[in-house]
Amino acid sequence: xxxxxxxxxxxxxxxxxxxxxxxxxxxxxxxxxxxxxxxxxxxxxxxxxxxxxxxxxxxxxxxxxxxxxxxxxxxxxxxxxxxxxxxxxxxxxxxxxxxxxxxxxxxxxxxxxxxxxxxxxxxxxxxxxxxxxxxxxxxxxxxxxxxxxxxxxxxxxxxxxxxxxxxxxxxxxxxxxxxxxxxxxxxxxxxxxxxxxxxxxxxxxxxxxxxxxxxxxxxxxxxxxxxxxxxxxxx
Amino acid sequence: xxxxxxxxxxxxxxxxxxxxxxxxxxxxxxxxxxxxxxxxxxxxxxxxxxxxxxxxxxxxxxxxxxxxxxxxxxxxxxxxxxxxxxxxxxxxxxxxxxxxxxxxxxxxxxxxxxxxxxxxxxxxxxxxxxxxxxxxxxxxxxxxxxxxxxxxxxxxxxxxxxxxxxxxxxxxxxxxxxxxxxxxxxxxxxxxxxxxxxxxxxxxxxxxxxxxxxxxxxxxxxxxxxxxxxxxxxxxxxxxxxxxxxxxxxxxxxxxxxxxxxxxxxxxxxxxxxxxxxxxxxxxxxxxxxxxxxxxxxxx
Numbered sequence: 001x002x003x004x005x006x007x008x009x010x011x012x013x014x015x016x017x018x019x020x021x022x023x024x025x026x027x028x029x030x031x032x033x034x035x036x037x038x039x040x041x042x043x044x045x046x047x048x049x050x051x052x053x054x055x056x057x058x059x060x061x062x063x064x065x066x067x068x069x070x071x072x073x074x075x076x077x078x079x080x081x082x083x084x085x086x087x088x089x090x091x092x093x094x095x096x097x098x099x100x101x102x103x104x105x106x107x108x109x110x111x112x113x114x115x116x117x118x119x120x121x122x123x124x125x126x127x128x129x130x131x132x133x134x135x136x137x138x139x140x141x142x143x144x145x146x147x148x149x150x151x152x153x154x155x156x157x158x159x160x161x162x163x164x165x166x167x168x169x170x171x172x173x174x175x176x177x178x179x180x181x182x183x184x185x186x187x188x189x190x191x192x193x194x195x196x197x198x199x200x201x202x203x204x205x206x207x208x209x210x211x212x213x214x215x216x217x218x219x220x221x222x223x224x225x226x227x228x229x230x231x232x233x234x235x
Numbered sequence: 236x237x238x239x240x241x242x243x244x245x246x247x248x249x250x251x252x253x254x255x256x257x258x259x260x261x262x263x264x265x266x267x268x269x270x271x272x273x274x275x276x277x278x279x280x281x282x283x284x285x286x287x288x289x290x291x292x293x294x295x296x297x298x299x300x301x302x303x304x305x306x307x308x309x310x311x312x313x314x315x316x317x318x319x320x321x322x323x324x325x326x327x328x329x330x331x332x333x334x335x336x337x338x339x340x341x342x343x344x345x346x347x348x349x350x351x352x353x354x355x356x357x358x359x360x361x362x363x364x365x366x367x368x369x370x371x372x373x374x375x376x377x378x379x380x381x382x383x384x385x386x387x388x389x390x391x392x393x394x395x396x397x398x399x400x401x402x403x404x405x406x407x408x409x410x411x412x413x414x415x416x417x418x419x420x421x422x423x424x425x426x427x428x429x430x431x432x433x434x435x436x437x438x439x440x441x442x443x444x445x446x447x448x449x450x451x452x453x454x455x456x457x458x459x460x461x462x463x464x465x466x467x468x469x470x471x472x473x474x475x476x477x478x479x480x481x482x483x484x485x486x487x488x489x490x491x492x493x494x495x496x497x498x499x500x501x502x503x504x505x506x507x508x509x510x511x512x513x514x515x516x517x518x519x520x521x522x523x524x525x526x527x528x529x530x531x532x533x534x535x
Contacts, residue, residue, distance in 0.1 A: 051422050070432075071425035081426040089416050089423070091482075100416050103409070104428025152428060 002027045002062060002187050003048070003079075003156055009056035010043045017043040019211040020057070023189075025156065030178060030188040032198040034222075035208035041191030042084055044208075045160045048189075049081050050074040061156070076104045080154035084161045086141040088148070090134025094125055097133050097144055101151030111151070118147040121180075139170040146177065150186070157181065159190035163197060175201045199223050237380045242503040243496055248387040250495015251394035252456075254488045255449040256468065257475035258401060259442035265481035265532075266418045266438045269334050272345040273325060275469020276352035277318050277443045281450020282460035283356060284314035286367045294370060306370045307389065307455075314451045315444045322443025326436050334435070349465070356462035364461035367454045390452040397445055398488055404441070405484060414438060471514040478521045480528020490529065 003025040010018035017040045025031045033041045046052045048059050050071040059067040066074055075081075080101070089097050098118060102111045119126035122143045128136060133144060142162065149157055159178070163171040175197045178188055182201075192198040199205060199219045206216040217225070256278055263271045288310050298306065329348055333341040374385040405411040416424040417434045425431050453468070454460045471494065479490035494514055502510045521529060 049426055051426065070430070071422070072428045072430045075426055075428040081423070083423055083426070087420055087423050089419050091419055092412065092415060096412055099409075100412060100424065100427045100429075102428075103413060148427070 001025075002029075003189065004060045005044070005048065005057065006060075007057035008044065008047060008054055008059070010040070010047050010052060011055045017211050018047065018054075021208075021211070021213055023206055023213065023216075025187050025189050027155075027187055028182065028185065029203045030182050030190065030201055032195075032202040032205040032219075033189070033191045033208050034193075034195045034198060034205055035191075036193065039208045040211040041208055042160055043211075045081070045158050045189070045191050048074070049079065049158060072104065075152060075154075078153075078155040080149035080152050080157055082145050082149045082157065082159045082162060085164060086138070086145045088133040088136070088141045088144050090132065092133055093130050094133055094136070094144060095129045097148050098125070098151050101148035104152055114151055114153060118150055121150075122147050138166055142166060142170070142174065146181075150181070154186060157186055157188045159188060159192075161191055161193060163192065163194045171197060238503065239500075241381050242499040244381050244383060245387075245503075246496030246499030247492055248383070248391045248495070249499065250492035251391050251398075252449045252453055252491075253468075253472050253475055253494050254491025255394045255397050255445050256472035257479070257487050257491045258398065258484060259446045259449075260473050261476040261479070261481050261484065261487045262401075262438055262442045264476065266414055267330070267334055267435055268338060269330055269341040270338070270345070270473075271325075271330065271439070271442070272342060273329075273348040273352060274345075274442065274446055275465030275472070276349045276356075277321055277325075277465075278446040278450040278453075278469065279356060279460070279462065279465040280321055280352070281314045281318045281447030282367065282454030282464060283360060283365075283450075284317045284447065285310050285451040285454045286360075286365055286460045288313050289368050289370060294368065298370065298372060300372060303370050303372055310370065311393070311448055311451050314447045318447025318450070319440050319444040322439045322446075323436060325443070326439035330439060331432065331435060353462050353465070360460075360462065362462060364459040364464075367458050367460050369455045369458050371455065386456050390456050393448060393452050397448055401441070401445065402484065410434070410437060467511065471511075474514045474518045478517055478529060480530045480532040482528070482531045486528070486530035 001024055005021060005023045008018050008021040009016065021044060033044060035041050043052065047054045050066065050069050050073065054067055057067070058065060061077055061079060064077060066077060089100060092100065098115055102114060105111055124140055125144060125147055128140070133141065136144060162174055166174065171194065179201050182188060190198065199222055202219045204216065204218055205222045207214045259274050260271065263269055294306065325348060329344050330341055333344045369386055371386050371389050376383050376388070405415060413424060413429045414434055414437070416427070417429060417431055421431050475490045475494055476487055479486040494517065498510050498513045501513050
């Protein structure tokens, strides 16, 4: 078991955004958290990353407790974040963005090799190496955000609404990419509104509604579930 | 024409220290969204540090050039270490606990520190300006009818060296890159493995070291240090930061020099009484036409 979240409680003032959530990710899996806007998906991701302090519950990664750690420590343990809305460093170049992804790993040959790997994966990034990240298109920025996260050689990738704001063709190749990443041995936990695409690639999915897990199962089970079909897949 | 060029040169010399102090403000604001109102007092500490070291060493007059430069660098080093340490203490005790949510909290907290530092200086050194002996032998260089004193030149070269060092740090080092990343998006930077608290320390430390160097340069240029010297100088430097916007450090450098030049020209051609009004007039104009600063700012 790579990631284990137990009884997670996240609240912003009086608002309980995440209520007693339990979830797991096993090595080599893609797991999806499905849910509508405001269900609490991002809050779960942010709590795992250490960006928001949970009011209760625990997060364990390969047996180590993470829920009290600052984000840079969580990253050092092997978790990387692809934030909602890409959030590339627009005033830094593409190359500098990638280097930032590897910040927790000292510089040197390993980082250079990693950078080459990432640019092999995304040739567009190699083309635009010295361009300011702010000048890239939405799809290119998404590639950069993912590439940046991969730079730290993570064991687990947290993807927050990766398909948001992207054209349908780009969305498809994005989820294909997720499969490629899994094939390289990196596990993924993704929060997604686009249930159809997420279930196409995920091994297992959770359904989140108003901060609570209302169901979970393998992707096949979820796809054939009446509720999911009706609410998320349009019957 | 000659007079104009002379004023231009005087202005650039004077403006270079505005630029250095303004950069300190700008750095801390853009990276941490904190207005450090104690920054001008750190500048003042630099000047007093120079005073203490020079008078404490009982430096004999009439030093040779090499010895003078060595002494200057030594004084600079001591002052920068002092103000750097002061900055780190300030960061840990006052800025780190108050930064984050509401922009006025560190503003008010550092305002308190600023008042405390001014009054401490008054207590320690008296309310009147003290004389800081200049260690640089007083030559005047004349190039094509334009006169530049050795002290002016020293001040200018020190400021330029600092600005170049800062630019190198920000653009070409790992931590400098991290600093830029934190300025834009601290959450994402943290998730990339950047210890934001460490960047906070570094930033305030660097800004304070810069302020200290500017304090020494100015203290020697005007051969005086006073408890309230930070007030007007700091305010004008702050205005430079506001006018330039906090996005590009080169912009702040440029505006600092610009302010120096405009002040010199106003002093030379209109009236020296209006010198201090220049900064405020500039600020009013910018706030009216382009409030985000001439070269743009990050959102707060």
